[in-house]
Amino acid sequence: MMATPDLQTLRAAVALAARAPSIHNSQPWRWLHGTTSLHLYADAARLLPATDPDGRDLMLSCGAALHHLQVTMAASGWATHVHRLPNPNQPDHLAAVDFRPREPSRDDIALAAAIQRRRTDRRRYTSWPVPAELLADLARTAGTFGAVLMPTTEPDDRYQLVRALAEASTRQEADLAYAAELAAWAGRSPFVAEGVPATNIPAGERRHGDTTMRAFPNGQLTDPGDRWEDDAGELLVLATATDTTESRLRAGEPMSSVLLWATDFRMATCPLSQVLEVEATRDLVRDRVLDGFGVPQIVLRVGWAPVNTAPLPATPRRPIDDIFGRQGQ
Numbered sequence: 276m277m278a279t280p281d282l283q284t285l286r287a288a289v290a291l292a293a294r295a296p297s298i299h300n301s302q303p304w305r306w307l308h309g310t311t312s313l314h315l316y317a318d319a320a321r322l323l324p325a326t327d328p329d330g331r332d333l334m335l336s337c338g339a340a341l342h343h344l345q346v347t348m349a350a351s352g353w354a355t356h357v358h359r360l361p362n363p364n365q366p367d368h369l370a371a372v373d374f375r376p377r378e379p380s381r382d383d384i385a386l387a388a389a390i391q392r393r394r395t396d397r398r399r400y401t402s403w404p405v406p407a408e409l410l411a412d413l414a415r416t417a418g419t420f421g422a423v424l425m426p427t428t429e430p431d432d433r434y435q436l437v438r439a440l441a442e443a444s445t446r447q448e449a450d451l452a453y454a455a456e457l458a459a460w461a462g463r464s465p466f467v468a469e470g471v472p473a474t475n476i477p478a479g480e481r482r483h484g485d486t487t488m489r490a491f492p493n494g495q496l497t498d499p500g501d502r503w504e505d506d507a508g509e510l511l512v513l514a515t516a517t518d519t520t521e522s523r524l525r526a527g528e529p530m531s532s533v534l535l536w537a538t539d540f541r542m543a544t545c546p547l548s549q550v551l552e553v554e555a556t557r558d559l560v561r562d563r564v565l566d567g568f569g570v571p572q573i574v575l576r577v578g579w580a581p582v583n584t585a586p587l588p589a590t591p592r593r594p595i596d597d598i599f600g601r602q603g604q
């Protein structure tokens with residue numbers, strides 16, 4: 276019989292996969308193991324209806340967890356075979372994962388190490404430019420997943436994108452249900468197992484240069500970015516060819532890979548999804564930034580954090596027993 280990973284290995288891998296980024300740190304996933312396989316389920320009760328009415332962010336978050344799991348298993352000597360959406364009658368069953376032994380590569384180990392270090396960094400970045408070579412590397416990474424990562428380095432693309440970011444913020448903030456949901460999920464104590472802790476939210480400016488960030492409440496993080504220094508953060512648009520549930524799930528995988536490689540390069544990163552949660556601004560990004568080619572799935576801000584910046588605390592996660600169990604129980 277083919278060797279399979281033992282329960283301890285799976286449990287440890289799921290715990291690391293849970294370090295994946297998720298919308299408002301909602302961690303909308305559940306993993307169940309069978310005798311030889313591991314199954315990812317969406318936890319629909321964790322959908323944020325006012326922020327993410329179509330479940331786009333939920334699906335991206337689960338895709339990121341699926342990629343994190345593959346990275347972790349690869350680093351511990353297991354290649355994965357993933358069957359996405361294996362059961363049409365059960366739309367919450369997002370993936371069935373099988374394993375076979377394989378020697379880890381240096382890249383596998385580097386990526387797994389980046390999982391522990393990655394943080395969503397909402398602070399100002401420095402004026403150091405992000406080299407074109409690094410942006411090209413990140414774009415190549417996305418390309419290996421069949422996705423496109425478009426840097427908005429052309430002034431007109433950047434202008435259209437930042438206008439759409441600002442417009443999406445204004446629209447969402449005018450929505451009382453959105454504000455109530457944000458207040459329930461963000462600006463919380465770091466000891467609560469979910470949501471965005473106040474300690475990870477900058478206390479000051481929510482605009483960095485031309486870029487409007489999501490306005491979270493109760494920020495307690497001092498932002499050491501110097502006011503005199505321009506913020507040279509780059510905005511990258513991750514796009515897929517189609518907009519099915521499967522393409523959203525799949526988009527979470529290159530999103531995760533790009534964030535982890537950027538972390539490996541010592542860059543600061545922050546996903547920005549407001550602009551794609553609002554239909555009107557999503558259309559603007561598709562038509563004016565991507566020129567109608569492809570479906571935008573997430574915007575990633577990348578740059579260099581100031582050298583004098585304290586490391587960001589890790590955000591909390593739900594206990595492993597809440598997200599991991601045996602299939603059929």
Ligand SMILES: Cc1cc2nc3c(=O)[nH]c(=O)nc-3n(C[C@H](O)[C@H](O)[C@H](O)COP(=O)(O)O)c2cc1C
Pocket residue numbers: 294295296297298299300331332333335336339393394395396397470471489545546547548549573589590
């Ligand atoms: C699909 C998705 C959308 C997100 N959108 C935003 C956003 O608009 N603004 C933001 O500051 N963070 C955003 N995040 C980051 C999450 O808030 C963050 O991953 C979560 O709080 C956990 O923190 P960590 O990434 O530092 O582990 C997003 C993450 C995902 C996966």
